[in-house]
Amino acid sequence: MTAELHEELTDPHADPHADQLDHGAASSRPLKSRISEPQPRGAKIRGNRPVDQSEAANRFMAATEHEAMHDARLWDLRQKRDKEMHGIEEWEELRNLASGIKEHTLSKLDYYLELFEKNATANGIKVHWAKDGAEHNAIVLEILRSKGVERLIKSKSMLTEECGFREFMAHNNVEVIETDLGERIQQLDDEAPSHVVVPAVHKLRTDVASVFAKTIGSDPDNADAHYLTECQREATRPLILSAQAGMTGGNFVVAETGTFVVCTNEGNADLSANTPPLHIASIGIEKLIPGLDDLAVFIRLLSRSALGSPITQYTSHFRGPREGGEMHVVLVDNGRSERLGMEKFWPGLKCIRCGACMNTCPVFRRSGGLSYGATYAGPIGLIIDPTFNVHKYRNLPYSSTMNGSCTNVCPVKINIHEQIADWRKTLAGDGEISPVKKVMMKAAGEVLASPVVYRASLPLGRSALRHLPHFMLYNKLNTWGRKRDIPETPKQTFNEWYRKNRKQQGEGEKS
């Protein structure tokens, strides 16, 4: 296949303002892999046996070109996020609001779900309820069968990953076409997404070139990102035009107006929803928010936290079917209502899947999302994967340096690192723990048990690695001590400065 290259795509240096490349998931500075290197694959899955994240992480780190690119890209996203944050005076207020709105909604979730159902139904949306992934898949299949659908175009959705949706549809002779570029790359490579926002971030351009050469017939020797993107556009477009149904997820569900909102950079959700006559949206029940005032808070936070861009290129609001079209929403529980009852872990339901905690996590950046062997990777994965399968994911809460950086960047203020510590305790109590990890946990436990040391390890929302006991970071038992570089932390935080200055004024600190 020869892709027609439109002129604005042929010259990668066309934009002289490199510092303007800060929308979408663009890197703020040019990154380019130098050598081609076989792609390290993810964690080895052995049935229900506990996933060995560090084994897969070691393989990822051994692939130095992949590791360096991954680390640089995600750190760049984290820095772009910081820049955005500094540009918004009310940033912390927005985070407090976002957290408060989510907590309010979760505390009345039954009420808001019914309110959404009522309003959406009044606008002509058909609302379905699914207890788990299997029920979700069955509901969608029934809708598709009733319309004789053979090809479904789809935008990215973590929920459908949870449900094993693509495999299920493949068994039932429905062709599913992912329309997000990163997700399409992963689909064509028969690999799960490695990151909630940038699914193929662990791949080098040469990896993509070889996947596309095998699957959509691109030139195997051309690994130019513009060329590869264009090949995908040209290959996917006919499939979009001929699909009989489209599927999206939903980032937010507004109960008071019966609206669901989808955020993308490529416009692929709008194409998936508006081109075929049938639109199905699969949405987790925790996505509810009360009203449009609340929505503003989340739209302002989401893309800034995720990619350091002010907003996604497309923010799409669906409130009812278009004329002559049909719209379905499947509300999926899949363990969420149970999580609501977990005293320590329910705040994980506030997550808006921005990926900021992954971008900032030194473990994630160095080991790649597929090393976690679970739908959700990185810090958020550590605290929600065990709710899906406590045995299989029992080791994941140890894939953390406990630097607290995830908690600091989280736009909805989930106490991620505290929950990681709580999981360690919970799993120890359940006997779900290996002996090596037990020693490490004791070290972590000692730090966390002492309020003074604990406070010192979290100075005013800064990365606190400097304060963690040296043995915890470099102890041979800590699989993360060996090849981790510790992100630079500010020498003195405001709190430290304040305490020191107060002390100098003769006011001793009680703690």
Next chain:
Amino acid sequence: MSGSREAILGAIRKNHVQSERARPPVPLFDQAAPSDLREMFQKSLERMGGKMLTPDAVDPMAPVRQAIVKPGPVVSCVPEFQGDMQITPQTKPTDIAPVEYAVLRAAFGVAETGSLCFTEKQLHVNTTGFLPQHLVILLDPAQIVYNLHNAYQRPEWTQAHYAVFQSGPSATADIEGVLVHGAQGVRSLSVLFHPVS
């Protein structure tokens, strides 16, 4: 499934461990808003990869004509400009696929993010926002709001079945962070300030 609805709602009611939390009021955060929002909008739009066209006082549609440089069908959803392909009540969403340029009017703009709002009313067929290769958009400067809080006070949200903020062209950087415009949706997006006549 019908039994599942009750099961899910029942599980939620049973599992609520927290008492009800208050709903926080959301301020508009707009004290610092300048009276003329055009400059802020332009800066934001350009940051998102969109282009601003220079108005022509004598011939207001000249910038639109000049922006159309590639051959191919042009669809216009605005009375000010004549396209060469008509949208009729029979036009199907997929009929828009061959279109090179669509000329649209945005319902309103958002200065904070450079976003343009379209609903089915402005798009006529929803796919005119996404299937054409390029968009040329008219925006009434009087219809720019300061930030997203103000944007969500607008009436469109409860009138339309479909509404989208488009902020610059389609973009992806899924391959090594290299920015490419036109991943699936439009490859370029240009805006002309032009009041509703």
